[in-house]
Amino acid sequence: xxxxxxxxxxxxxxxxxxRLSCAASGRTFSTYAMGxxxxxxxxxxxxxxxxxxxxxxxxxxxxVKGRFTISRDNAKNTLxxxxxxxxxxDTAVYYCAATTRPPTYxxxxxxxxxxxxxxxxxxxx
Numbered sequence: 001x002x003x004x005x006x007x008x009x010x011x012x013x014x015x016x017x018x019r020l021s022c023a024a025s026g027r028t029f030s031t032y033a034m035g036x037x038x039x040x041x042x043x044x045x046x047x048x049x050x051x052x053x054x055x056x057x058x059x060x061x062x063x064v065k066g067r068f069t070i071s072r073d074n075a076k077n078t079l080x081x082x083x084x085x086x087x088x089x090d091t092a093v094y095y096c097a098a099t100t101r102p103p104t105y106x107x108x109x110x111x112x113x114x115x116x117x118x119x120x121x122x123x124x125x
Contacts, residue, residue: 002026002114004096009119016086016123022079022096022116030100034079036070037109038092038121045095049081050106059106064090086123093118 008020024031035050049060049070058070069082079096097112105111 002028002031002098002100004098004114004116006094006096006116006119009094009121011122011124012086014087014123014125017082017084018086018121019083020081020094020096020119020121022081024077024079024098027100028077031098032101033103033106033111034072034096034098035106035112036079036081037095037097038090039095039118040089040092043092045109047107047109048094050103051079052103052106061107083121086121088123088125091121091123093120 003025005023031053033050033052036048037045038048039045047061048064049068051058051070051072067085071080095118096116098114099112103111
């Protein structure tokens with residue numbers, strides 16, 4: 001089992017920045033990749049970014065490229081999402097996810113076994 005706890009959400013104005021954190025505990029040594037997804041009201045949960053735990057390859061959705069950066073601190077078992085130049089359309093609940101299986105396609109929700117409870121991000125115009 002892997003437990004995930006997100007933090008760092010909040011309300012900021014457009015153009016501002018936030019950094020989300022996701023603390024992982026439990027069988028973290030078996031993690032192959034972690035990712036961030038988001039879900040806005042009335043919409044499907046969508047991929048934001050992912051990182052492979054070994055090697056550190058990163059992937060970002062086109063909608064956030066150049067603005068968001070995913071990173072990790074292996075020693076702290078913590079995942080981060082630095083979000084800059086935020087837009088009102090970034091408003092959503094952001095979820096951290098982890099997979100203990102080698103992922104085929106890191107942007108696919110079904111690749112992930114474990115999910116955090118989510119943290120709200122609200123961007124005002």
